[in-house]
Amino acid sequence: MKLWSGRFTRKSDHLTEDFNASIAFDSRMYRQDIAGSKAHAAMLAKQGIISDDEKDLIIKGLREIETELETGQLEFTVEAEDVHMNIETFLTQKIGEVGKKLHTARSRNDQVALDIRLYLRDEIDELRILLIKLQDTLLSLAGDHVETIMPGYTHLQKAQPINLAHHLLAYFEMLSRDLERLDDCRKRLNYMPLGSGALAGTGFNLDRDFVKEQLGFAHITRNSLDAVSDRDFAIEFCSFASILMMHLSRFSEELILWSTEEFSFVEMDDAFSTGSSIMPQKKNPDLAELVRGKTGRVYGDLMTLLTLMKSLPLAYNKDMQEDKEALFDALDTVKKCLVVFDPMLSTAKFRKENMSKAARGGFTNATDLADYLVSKGLAFRDAHEVVGRAVLYCIENKLTLDELALEKYKEFSPLVKEDVYAFLDVPECVNRRKLAGGPAPETVAKAMEEARLFLRRVKND
Numbered sequence: 474m475k476l477w478s479g480r481f482t483r484k485s486d487h488l489t490e491d492f493n494a495s496i497a498f499d500s501r502m503y504r505q506d507i508a509g510s511k512a513h514a515a516m517l518a519k520q521g522i523i524s525d526d527e528k529d530l531i532i533k534g535l536r537e538i539e540t541e542l543e544t545g546q547l548e549f550t551v552e553a554e555d556v557h558m559n560i561e562t563f564l565t566q567k568i569g570e571v572g573k574k575l576h577t578a579r580s581r582n583d584q585v586a587l588d589i590r591l592y593l594r595d596e597i598d599e600l601r602i603l604l605i606k607l608q609d610t611l612l613s614l615a616g617d618h619v620e621t622i623m624p625g626y627t628h629l630q631k632a633q634p635i636n637l638a639h640h641l642l643a644y645f646e647m648l649s650r651d652l653e654r655l656d657d658c659r660k661r662l663n664y665m666p667l668g669s670g671a672l673a674g675t676g677f678n679l680d681r682d683f684v685k686e687q688l689g690f691a692h693i694t695r696n697s698l699d700a701v702s703d704r705d706f707a708i709e710f711c712s713f714a715s716i717l718m719m720h721l722s723r724f725s726e727e728l729i730l731w732s733t734e735e736f737s738f739v740e741m742d743d744a745f746s747t748g749s750s751i752m753p754q755k756k757n758p759d760l761a762e763l764v765r766g767k768t769g770r771v772y773g774d775l776m777t778l779l780t781l782m783k784s785l786p787l788a789y790n791k792d793m794q795e796d797k798e799a800l801f802d803a804l805d806t807v808k809k810c811l812v813v814f815d816p817m818l819s820t821a822k823f824r825k826e827n828m829s830k831a832a833r834g835g836f837t838n839a840t841d842l843a844d845y846l847v848s849k850g851l852a853f854r855d856a857h858e859v860v861g862r863a864v865l866y867c868i869e870n871k872l873t874l875d876e877l878a879l880e881k882y883k884e885f886s887p888l889v890k891e892d893v894y895a896f897l898d899v900p901e902c903v904n905r906r907k908l909a910g911g912p913a914p915e916t917v918a919k920a921m922e923e924a925r926l927f928l929r930r931v932k933n934d
């Protein structure tokens with residue numbers, strides 16, 4: 474029998490049951506649902522709404538149900554529609570009449586608002602650890618590659634020399650902001666909604682602060698209509714997740730590109746690569762490609778939630794049951810990607826020789842030559858023109874700027890002296906860029922120290 478059958482004279486069509494049910498996907502919140510119910514029952518007893526004996530019976534029953542669900546002794550049914558009514562039905566089957574008192578002063582609307590918050594909060598705490606672990610890996614890799622010179626690119630054309638540490642630390646920065654966004658999301662979801670009832674609160678004298686404390690929330694929600702119909706926190710999470718995935722996707726793209734024979738900057742470990750069913754020679758960076766690909770589905774989850782909520786009148790509407798699959802998909806996807814990204818990255822072998830060779834070609838020190846001329850008194854715009862002509866000459870004669878003879882240099886500008894060659898030395902070009910935020914090894918060392926402090930701080934938060 475349905476928990477809401479009183480008003481009905483005919484049974485639900487099985488099509489209605491199937492279409493309406495959410496148990497197939499909301500069952501994963503059973504621990505949170507049970508935790509919420511225990512706190513609610515304890516509070517009802519504290520307020521004298523149920524007796525202590527009744528509370529004990531309810532809590533014991535819920536505890537047993539949790540164990541039986543863990544061990545697979547209990548099975549959810551579509552007839553009971555969702556996780557909330559499934560558990561309430563189990564409870565009444567187990568402890569009899571007293572079970573029917575649990576739902577006093579509560580609605581599934583505030584119950585589901587609570588469960589999603591609790592579930593997402595637990596998942597955020599796990600994700601946070603994974604994200605920090607990836608940052609740890611980035612930082613330790615950066616430490617290995619402060620002297621690894623590589624070309625920096627714009628438009629995917631060689632631009633100026635940098636080192637790999639600086640490149641890796643760029644991703645560290647992105648992930649730091651992602652972590653802050655995640656922490657922000659947690660802060661804003663950490664409000665306890667029970668006591669909001671279906672939409673208009675309840676006349677019972679509940680102790681909302683007690684439930685808040687029991688469940689480790691920082692605050693109680695301030696408006697019952699908002700509390701049951703707000704899914705901002707899920708949207709905010711998917712927005713965090715989309716941005717994080719965008720970052721991982723950019724990084725993946727670089728790893729994919731760098732693993733090509735044409736680049737040969739990196740070799741992914743065999744354990745984190747795959748082969749081809751037809752081409753025996755192949756070793757493919759499938760994991761990085763999948764991370765790049767899965768970014769699309771997380772964006773899709775964000776769009777799903779934004780579109781789902783955009784015209785809903787206050788307060789709860791059944792449309793909102795559609796929030797869970799998108800949110801869970803984003804959660805699962807991001808978690809899987811972080812889990813695999815970390816070892817994929819830490820086992821990758823960066824080919825320092827190839828990187829440094831690539832940095833020596835492509836005139837990555839041309840800006841430095843212009844800067845050299847500026848240091849000798851030429852205006853930058855004129856220096857730019859002079860170097861442009863020298864570069865053209867080198868291209869036509871298959872030379873690099875450091876191979877150009879001094880006599881030839883003098884034809885382009887009499888300001889060039891013997892010291893130009895030391896100035897154009899590619900590692901020197903990197904060493905010179907000492908400004909805060911730049912790639913010089915000593916600046917990178919400072920950036921790594923700051924990164925270490927950041928990690929120490931967030932690990933203690």
Ligand code: ARG
Nearest residue numbers: 495555581582585791793794
């Ligand atoms: N399964 C529902 C959901 O996920 C629970 C809330 C149902 N409330 C209601 N009034 N039908 O949204």
